Amino acid sequence: MTIATSSFRVPEFAKLKTRSCYLGLIVAALLAAGCAQQPGRTASTATSAASPWALPTSTMRWNEYACDVIARNQAGQFPASRALAYVNLAINNAIVAARQQNRQPDGAAAGAAAATLIYLFPKDEQAIAARLDGEIAAMGTDGNQAEFSAGVQIGRAAAASVIAAAKADRSDLAWSGTLPTGADSWSSRAQPARPPLGPRLGEMRPFFLTNGSEFRAPPPPAYDSPAFRTTVAEVRAISDRRTNEQMRIAQYWETLSGSYNAGLWNEIVRSAISSHGLSEAESARVLALVHMTAVDATIACHDSKYTYWVPRPTQVDPGIRLAIAVPNHPSYPSNHACISGAVGLVLDAQFPDESGRYFAMGKQAGESRIYGGIHYRIDLDEGYVIARKVSARTLQVGVPADRPFDPLGK
Secondary structure, three states, rough: OOOOOOOOHHHHEEEEEEEHHHHHHHHHHHHHOOOOOOOOOOOOHHHOOOOOOOOOOOHHHHHHHHHHHOOOHOOOOHHHHHHHHHHHHHHHHHHHHHHHHHHHHHHHHHHHHHHHHHOOOHHHHHHHHHHHHHHHHHHHOHHHHHHHHHHHHHHHHHHHHHHHHHOOOOOOOOOOOHHHOOOOOOOOOOOOOOOOOOOHHOOOOOOOOOOOOOOOOOOOOOOOHHHHHHHHHHHHHHHOOOOOHHHHHHHHHOOOOEEEHHHHHHHHHHHHHHHHHHHHHHHHHHHHHHHHHHHHHHHHHHHHHHHHHHOOOOHHHOOOOOOOOOOOOOOOOOOHHHHHHHHHHHHHHHHHHOOOOOHHHHHHHHHHHOOOOOOOOOHHHHHHHHHHHHHHHHHHOOOOOOOOOOOOOO
């Protein structure tokens, strides 16, 4: 049996993650080829604002710093995703408020990012505040510093509203339930066994969805059915004949350190923004759109996970060899398929000149989990269905350019 791997090969993404020089070459090539004009980009700003490797705006630099803070704190997969969603929502809303008050956006973005990061990572308050103070002090004395400081105050006010929403989002609900029993139900493979991760994330308030159960996946095939045995057999076949490329793809998308999967996508988004020369306001809108979508996809995925409690492949067939670690939550559907799939579709809508590049990345992220031995094909298929539904809702609702955005979920 021959198992096909994705047409997107590991070096293209791995170098994006680890080699800034290679990233520069990619972006330079895109600029040289000429990218389709996007909202927020004009012919005059495209040349002056974009560089082959970075876009030096407050939004971009504070996103880079937010990823550093997440990495230092070893926040974890979902806390990293939630943090980048609220940071970018605060930045977006601050820039909208600054525009309404005829203020420059960079101070507002910095003030909003700093205030939100301090709320999320209070142990780092001194370092975060020092970074912001350094930016204020570095401004010239010919009015720039006063203008920047005024923007910071606008940003702090915008962040206060976002922080209030974050405090009431139900992301920290305690779980006191009991694990289902039987071979057809998930159980922890950790040593020693640990409580499941995120069993109540499906109850968190979403940004764009009505609630976490809105896009619940259908029931999976019965544990003792031929359909389920077939999906287990595929994982075993890949495990028995795993290629070097499949192993590297699995490792690339594992993202168990640094700024996690959310940080990887943040870097990919920043690269796209830079290569297309988007304005500060448009950059903030795209980043907020992407990271809030990722949170909603997680909520929808976890609602399904803890509805069905499907066991991981190695629980069904201990002979499956793993290439990566098994997450401590049920298998169906796949978080990577739900989240990276939804993010990829939203990004493709923002950058249509990229010809579906980002959903192809999202699909490779999903495939990586079969290559690693930790998911079934049914997990991916239903994960992509959720991804399409979540991204469609995101794009339908959108993030307005003329007013602050407030979470819509209940």
